[in-house]
Amino acid sequence: AAPTLQGRQYGNSTCRKTSVAIIGAGVAGITAAQALTNQSISDFLILEYNDYIGGRMTDTKFGEDENGEPYTIELGANWIQGLGAEGGPENPILTFSKQSNLSNTYSDFSSILSYDWTGKNDFTNIIDEFEEYWAIFEQDAGTILTENLQDRSLRAGLLKSGWRTGLDAHRKAVEWWQWDWETSQTPEESSFVFGIAGYNLTFNQYSEENNLCTDQRGFNIWLQDQAAKFLEANDTRLLFNTVVTNITYSDTSVTILNEDGSCIEADYAINTVSLGVLQYDVIKFEPELPDWKLDSISTFTMGTYTKIFYQFNETFWPDDTQFFLYAHPSSRGYYTVWQSLSTEGFFPGSNIIFATLVDEQSYRIEAQDDETTKQEGLAVLRQMFPNVTIPEPIAFMYPRWTKEPWSYGSYSNWPTGTTLEMHQNLRANVGRLYFAGEATSAEYFGFLHGAWFEGQEAGLKIAGMLTGECREKESGCDEYGRYEALYGTTEFAEWNAENGVGVSPFYVADPEEPGAGAFNG
Numbered sequence: 001a002a003p004t005l006q007g008r009q010y011g012n013s014t015c016r017k018t019s020v021a022i023i024g025a026g027v028a029g030i031t032a033a034q035a036l037t038n039q040s041i042s043d044f045l046i047l048e049y050n051d052y053i054g055g056r057m058t059d060t061k062f063g064e065d066e067n068g069e070p071y072t073i074e075l076g077a078n079w080i081q082g083l084g085a086e087g088g089p090e091n092p093i094l095t096f097s098k099q100s101n102l103s104n105t106y107s108d109f110s111s112i113l114s115y116d117w118t119g120k121n122d123f124t125n126i127i128d129e130f131e132e133y134w135a136i137f138e139q140d141a142g143t144i145l146t147e148n149l150q151d152r153s154l155r156a157g158l159l160k161s162g163w164r165t166g167l168d169a170h171r172k173a174v175e176w177w178q179w180d181w182e183t184s185q186t187p188e189e190s191s192f193v194f195g196i197a198g199y200n201l202t203f204n205q206y207s208e209e210n211n212l213c214t215d216q217r218g219f220n221i222w223l224q225d226q227a228a229k230f231l232e233a234n235d236t237r238l239l240f241n242t243v244v245t246n247i248t249y250s251d252t253s254v255t256i257l258n259e260d261g262s263c264i265e266a267d268y269a270i271n272t273v274s275l276g277v278l279q280y281d282v283i284k285f286e287p288e289l290p291d292w293k294l295d296s297i298s299t300f301t302m303g304t305y306t307k308i309f310y311q312f313n314e315t316f317w318p319d320d321t322q323f324f325l326y327a328h329p330s331s332r333g334y335y336t337v338w339q340s341l342s343t344e345g346f347f348p349g350s351n352i353i354f355a356t357l358v359d360e361q362s363y364r365i366e367a368q369d370d371e372t373t374k375q376e377g378l379a380v381l382r383q384m385f386p387n388v389t390i391p392e393p394i395a396f397m398y399p400r401w402t403k404e405p406w407s408y409g410s411y412s413n414w415p416t417g418t419t420l421e422m423h424q425n426l427r428a429n430v431g432r433l434y435f436a437g438e439a440t441s442a443e444y445f446g447f448l449h450g451a452w453f454e455g456q457e458a459g460l461k462i463a464g465m466l467t468g469e470c471r472e473k474e475s476g477c478d479e480y481g482r483y484e485a486l487y488g489t490t491e492f493a494e495w496n497a498e499n500g501v502g503v504s505p506f507y508v509a510d511p512e513e514p515g516a517g518a519f520n521g
């Protein structure tokens, strides 16, 4: 039966009681629970939509090996990004991966060949060229940051540095490989300052190295192993297949209603659902979330990153190369990056290769059937390798991240003109309801380690408030800071003729009052 609100008994003894309710068993939810456990708080419940620990770190079985066994492939997060260098911190995801003996292989981005509609065509020199511009626009972003100048789009930053694609398909492909492939959005859609800062905080602070998980237990095994340190098998505090539909919050408690009619009454709650889930209004909040919260939820963006997997009966591409860059003559981002798994260190002999599409291209293929997409990719491969007779694949699949009701997209991004204050409002609690996850990380949005640190911080803050003992030194154990009004730079009085606006933007022509709209007399 469809769940209704009628069976709801808030504050009534039929609600299960707990100190802390955690919504989501992804990275942030598990680390929040671990932080609570480490502060001796064991009275929590984790409510999870799916039936596994991992959230957007999720895998599936695909194709088959020579023994007829399927491969485990990652549909979501796949890399440990920014491993860490000597003298600097180690990425916590690497630390946990080591504890789980996770199989992973270094992604060598210089192992790349380039192609276009004519077949093989070496334009990899443009990659080096782009990196020279990077050194310039990175400096510009730093100046904007330190001097509190106005943010602009990454596109504006690129143009200012002198980088141009014009209509050149090869330059567009290189730009896509260097930017969109990482952030899942275009330079037009991305903040210049926070895009570059986010990049540096991961790849300069840790290192530029990325390792791809090839573990046949699935990437999320490391998170399951961490969870097993404080959750028992079939722990009754972990509720799978539990879909939260309503949250009632106040300064004294949080009550949560689930789709199955059950309810939870908690002293505190941590909501770790994705920004996409928040944007789709899946969960009804009571009272309605305040304006400053709704503004931040609607400002930050959720990108989509789609991996399209093909298995063939042979490896017809060079099996010593990891990446294949393809420039389509007119469509930017059209099957631009292909990644071989049939390569030493990955799944050699698997004959598996996958393409990545993001953003508008992802939305386009999510709206069409599998067969159409399969044929599009095959047509691209046939352009890339004109001398090979490319057969139909023996296995094919791709996920539709934008349509997943527990994710609605892949990971977040900062649009042009955002501020740290606007972002802080995404992190800030409302009453006793807290928020954590990849998107609430100002430092590492979009990454596993971002979710990790944010879950930990929310858990520690709440533990501090419950026990009166603060472990969270830097940001404190009270509520998150918030900014209820965020002002721009242009005062209303500056809307005047001197600045080029001689007519009031609120003026509507009125025959009774001719000329009434003019400013300044």
Ligand SMILES: Cc1cc2nc3c(=O)[nH]c(=O)nc-3n(C[C@H](O)[C@H](O)[C@H](O)COP(=O)(O)OP(=O)(O)OC[C@H]3O[C@@H](n4cnc5c(N)ncnc54)[C@H](O)[C@@H]3O)c2cc1C
Residues within 6 Å of the ligand: 023, 024, 025, 026, 027, 028, 029, 047, 048, 049, 050, 054, 055, 056, 057, 075, 076, 077, 078, 079, 080, 081, 242, 243, 244, 245, 272, 273, 274, 277, 282, 283, 305, 306, 307, 401, 405, 406, 407, 409, 410, 411, 436, 437, 438, 439, 446, 447, 448, 449, 450, 451
């Ligand atoms: C395609 C893709 C590729 C990526 N690649 C990388 C990568 O290579 N490296 C990297 O570091 N990061 C990568 N990421 C990002 C990384 O996966 C995320 O940053 C991270 O997993 C987010 O963790 P989280 O805990 O914030 O959110 P989630 O993992 O989304 O956890 C939230 C949990 O809440 C649950 N939930 C949602 N709605 C409800 C509800 N109504 N009721 C109950 N439960 C609910 C969800 O099922 C989920 O388990 C990638 C993501 C995607 C999708």
